[in-house]
Amino acid sequence: MRVITGTARGRKLKELPGLDTRPTTDKVKESIFNIVQFDVEGRRVLDLFAGTGQLGIEALSRGAERCVFVDASKEAARIIKENASLTGFADRARVTQGDAMSFLTSCREKFGLAFLDPPYASDLLDQALERMAAIDIMTENGIIVCESALEKVLPDLSGPYERGREYRYGKIKLTLYRRQAGL
Numbered sequence: 001m002r003v004i005t006g007t008a009r010g011r012k013l014k015e016l017p018g019l020d021t022r023p024t025t026d027k028v029k030e031s032i033f034n035i036v037q038f039d040v041e042g043r044r045v046l047d048l049f050a051g052t053g054q055l056g057i058e059a060l061s062r063g064a065e066r067c068v069f070v071d072a073s074k075e076a077a078r079i080i081k082e083n084a085s086l087t088g089f090a091d092r093a094r095v096t097q098g099d100a101m102s103f104l105t106s107c108r109e110k111f112g113l114a115f116l117d118p119p120y121a122s123d124l125l126d127q128a129l130e131r132m133a134a135i136d137i138m139t140e141n142g143i144i145v146c147e148s149a150l151e152k153v154l155p156d157l158s159g160p161y162e163r164g165r166e167y168r169y170g171k172i173k174l175t176l177y178r179r180q181a182g183l
Helices: 026-035 054-061 074-086 100-106 124-135
Strands: 044-048 066-071 093-097 111-116 138-149 161-169 172-179
Touching: 026 054, 026 138, 026 161, 026 172, 044 054, 044 100, 054 066, 054 074, 054 093, 054 111, 066 074, 074 093, 100 124, 111 124, 124 138
Parallel strands: 044 066, 044 111, 066 093, 111 138
Antiparallel strands: 138 172, 161 172
């Protein structure tokens, strides 16, 4: 697992031991950043269900202003902090170890880009999307990138959030949501 491009290009990231965390493959990660390439620089990023933090770190490497990483696992939070230090982004990273829904409920900031990649077998993705729309956590034209199993049907959200394109990569599906401007 490595940083694909940007200021930390080529840096290897530490991984979590065991099979509890499913890292995003390099192919899917590269596809994500090809899709949002013009929507990263200068944005505040949320990496919810962060695991190793690789998506948020990739965003920082490509010029994101800062990133908030959230994961329930203490071990994941430790690895994210180590990876942020290894890549030189510790000063632009905030790591929160705790429940994602609790974080969203208490969050008082808005983000321009969010990555949601919870365990596929859970219903956390639906819950997080609905909570994010209810509290209106995204800035105007903010993008939410969801990674899920191919067969997962994601919900429509209430305005100003709109589900966009879906992209398929083998058994993995990426779904984009966008917060419309001026609504």
